[in-house]
Amino acid sequence: MMYVQLAIDSLLLGGLYALMALGLALSFGVTNILNFAHGEAIMLGAYGAFFGLTLGGIDPLLSLPALMLVGFLAGYALFRYFLKRLLTAPQVNQILLTFGLGMILNNAAAIAFTADMRSANPSYASESIRLGEAYLPMGRFIAFGVACVMAVALLLWLHRTEYGRACRAVAQNQLASTLAGIDLKNVYAVAFGISIAIGVATGVVLSWVTPVTPFMGFHLLVKAFAIIILGGIGSIGGAMAGAFLLGFLETAVAYFVPEGIGWAEGVAFAVLFLILIFRPRGIAGQAAEG
Amino acid sequence: MKTNRFAVAGVMVLLAALMLVPLNLPQMNDWLFRIATLIMLAVSWNMMASAGMISLGHSAFWGVGSYGCLVAINYLKLPFFMSFIPALLFGALIGMLLALSTGRLRGVFFAIATLALSEGLRIIGLMLPDFTGGAAGMFLRHGARPAAMVLYYSAIIAALLTVLAAWLLSITKLRYAMRAMHDNEDAAQMLGINPLFYRTLISTIAGAMAAGAGALNLWHSAYLAPDIAFSLHFAILAQIAAIIGGVHTLAGPVIGAFAIIGLSELSRTSLGIKEGYSLLIYGVMLVAAITFMPKGLYGILKARPARKPAREGLAPAGASPPNDAAQP
Amino acid sequence: MQLTKPTLHNAAFLKPGLSLALGCLLFASAYVPARAADDTIKIGVPMELSGRFVAFGTSGKRGVEMAVDAFKGRVANKKIEILLRDVQSDAQVTVQVLNDLIAQKKVNLLIGPISSAMVSAAIPAWRQGKPIWISHGSTTPRTEEEVGAEPRFFHTFPYSYHYQAAMSAGLKQALGSGKTAAILYADDAYGRAALPAAKKYFSEAGFKLGVEELVRSGAADMNPVLQKIRFSKPDVLINLVQTSDLATLAKQIRIAGLETPYLTDGVDIFIEEWQKAVGDAQEGWIGVAGYFPGLTRPASKDRPDLFPSLAEWEAKFRQRYNAAPAYLDVGAYSATIMLLLAVDKAGSDDPEKVAIELKKLDVQTLLGRGHFTPTPSGTMNQAFQDLMVVQRQGGKNVIVYPNDLANGKLIPRTAK
Secondary structure, three states: OHHHHHHHHHHHHHHHHHHHHHHHHHHHHHHOOOOOOHHHHHHHHHHHHHHHHHHHOOOHHHHHHHHHHHHHHHHHHHHHHOHHHHHHOOHHHHHHHHHHHHHHHHHHHHHHHOOOOEOOOOHHHHOEEEEOOEEEEHHHHHHHHHHHHHHHHHHHHHHHOHHHHHHHHHHHOHHHHHHOOOOHHHHHHHHHHHHHHHHHHHHHHHOOOOOEOOOHHHHHHHHHHHHHHHHOOOOHHHHHHHHHHHHHHHHHHHHHOOOHHHHHHHHHHHHHHHHHHHOOOOOOOOOOOO | OEOOHHHHHHHHHHHHHHHHHHHOOOOHHHHHHHHHHHHHHHHHHHHHHHOOOOOOOOHHHHHHHHHHHHHHHHHOOOOOHHHHHHHHHHHHHHHHHHHHHHOOOOHHHHHHHHHHHHHHHHHHHHHOHHHHOHHHOEEOOOOOOOOHHHHHHHHHHHHHHHHHHHHHHHOOOHHHHHHHHHHOHHHHHHOOOOHHHHHHHHHHHHHHHHHHHHHHHHHHHOEEOHHHHOOHHHHHHHHHHHHHHOOOEOOHHHHHHHHHHHHHHHHHHHHOOOOOHHHHHHHHHHHHHHHHOHHHHHHHHHHOOOOOOOOOOOOOOOOOOOOOOOOO | OOOOOOOOOOHHHHHHHHHHHHHHHHHHHHOOOOOOOOOEEEEEEEEOOOOOOHHHHHHHHHHHHHHHHHOOOEEOOEEEEEEEEEOOOOHHHHHHHHHHHHHHOOOOEEEOOOOHHHHHHHHHHHOOOOOEEEEOOOOOHHHHHHHOOOOOEEEOOOOHHHHHHHHHHHHHHHHOOOOEEEEEEEOOHHHHHHHHHHHHHHHHOOOEEEEEEEEOOOOOOOHHHHHHHHHHOOOEEEEEOOHHHHHHHHHHHHHHOOOOOEEEOOOHHHOHHHHHHHHHHHOOEEEEEOOOOOOOOOOOOOOOOOOOOHHHHHHHHHHHHOOOOOHHHHHHHHHHHHHHHHHHHHOOOOHHHHHHHHHHOEEEEOOEEEEOEOOOOOOOOEOOOOOEEEEEEOOEEEEEEOOOOOOOOOOOOOOO
């Protein structure tokens, strides 16, 4: 009954949130720069999928790899040739530079694409499977699938490839990594590029789930922050866990609290605040203070 | 904070503004009003930033000040000058609570906490329609508004007082504490400075300043809704203003506020007919300011410790450390 | 902390100095002195030309422009001067712009802004001079409470309760009484303002009110609410939700396989952007409209130059703007023409005279009868409040109410 649907809804929402947070967790964990323009990467991915479908007739799942590649290259280049100065800059600069970039991107998108909302409509987006009294929305389920695939791929990359291991090393201890001969500049840029690619993937997946507007990014960004703090900085697993936890909390509030769906948006902030006060290292992360 | 002749210049400009008000030139008074409230917000933000607390959700204080004032006017029926008292108190209270609850959180984490605070307050505002009017908002009680001139004068004087307050604080022992905390809180503690105490003090004062600006704005527009009160837009402008003008300086926020409103109006009146470009320009300005004018932000970090704590690591191989002696 | 000597080579000097100079320069250039032009009729047109409500402002601007062209740029033997200003969908800017237009430029005629939020921000500023205000927009009853009783306030757009009045009447005629109606309302100005009206009109029309659920404006997941609706099995689901929330809702209703036979909303289901975004999910939705693309109406008998047939007007619009007109465009045009007619008859822009002429006007416009009458809830001058009830059937708009305009019958939707 309600509970089965609750479980389905929170699981699927958690999957979406996980994908959203994954990219940000990677870039922040490795470079220690919080990319306030990550939401715009999501937004551009969504527009990419939308235009691919409506102008080229290409299903979003098919355009996904190509869009991700573009995202990776753009992210790599952006970091390597522009953002790397932030590594030695005071935090004010980091926050505000990426924030400014985000503003440029979303207003440029509003001018280029107009502020009209769009939505991709591949066939699976409106189907669902009945499971007794509950139902499983196909579109979200596929999004969930993509999120799982990405997460697994990322984890494999981090543990099995040279660059991946280098990223982990850098995330743990920069000084020691340099001593071990790791080319930090490149590692940072690669990590950033991948985080943008994941952001783009998030956008592609969201293109058939939520309306696509130029300003969709900021709202998602704040949620992603809440999740990586909940999960703990530097921990991919933590971010995933945090995502599912937030998904569950929001859905539960929406179902059981009167006018719950109004308060559900506030859950992320309440959780964020509580975590920062009581356990800043999150579920699985490293110390946040100092 | 740098106290130089430009702080004095900024104050002179504000005094000159006072004399322009009665002339009632086209749009001038509203411009001055917007600049005055922006100055208050920018000075407030700047104060916190100088102590190492970067606030992204400064709109929390602004909003709380606006609602405090609304309560004073519509429910408590207080007259104009008295209505600021609840606003300032609310702002100070939120500032104090923020500092106490976030404890020793630094940098990005503090920033995100402030964002969460602002958005959380906005949602609370939306979900309590009996008190705030909900999303539809509330108007000020009829007949409560003073003459427009009173409003304009009050705004400029309030801005002056704010700058004065910031200056006073900067010549007290507080400035050493702030400098020390900004650079290295642990070391500061060893010098006998209690970071939590100073954080709370600064946060309380800054909160009150920003709340005062919000209250003034409410009187000006006579209408309030949670989306307006806790809108991040104006707070972002305040940050941009402080950065462009020069963070950690006294004159910076003042000058930056003039520049921001000036640019905003220019782009609105000449480009405004083509929709959407003004905000794009803000973004470009922000990026340009941080990219090409770093000296002002770096300057104060001359005394940075040679080695940052292990978590942050050293500068990556290949990047040169900032060269303080170099002139751009 | 060092006291740096301010030399030209010192960056700390340069930066504030440059900023100050830049600021002054910008002020000087933005501060365009008003041209002395006494033999024009000035109309202040504050519109949301950027920001959140850019779609509304753009429509308003287009309607006004087309109307000025229809009058060939002149009224009452003087040139029409449109003072178009962007309020940037920002309350502070709105106040500033209105102050400028009213206190400085001393306009006697005002059209806009459109969104409820900006009109609310504009009201206190308007009171300073109280020019004739053609308020083409603002559906919130708050506006009616604040300024409805003002004799110089002319509201040319329906209030949200007019939507509910039309919808409940139309559904009652098609379905009879005794059916249950559940309500979904958005947590924004529109939704919360429309809720009491919806309850009032639908219960007066004989519907039994069922569950009442809030949806978060901007939420990605409305499913929890839809489940609650599903369990209560209403005959009609009244949706008090706008634009992108409506798109999310429509798609999720379809995905959830909600079987409710009748889904209603306001005017947004006729927006092309919504229809494209939701695709097949739009089938069966019922809305209220004063106009939709493709609606036919013949030219006005006495002034076909000002009020041509809808088809003709639409063609002109498409040619000029390369876009399909929306309800707001057509309405803004009609309202502006009415204002200009009144100014013409009054012979000047004196607000008292124009107000008298506006009240006397009774013309056939693009939206039907253009005539100002009071509303029962406090607006003295209201026009264009009568709406048709229209259902989306097979991708087309079918008018189901009132009978003299209807060209089809209401049909229940099937879940898939």
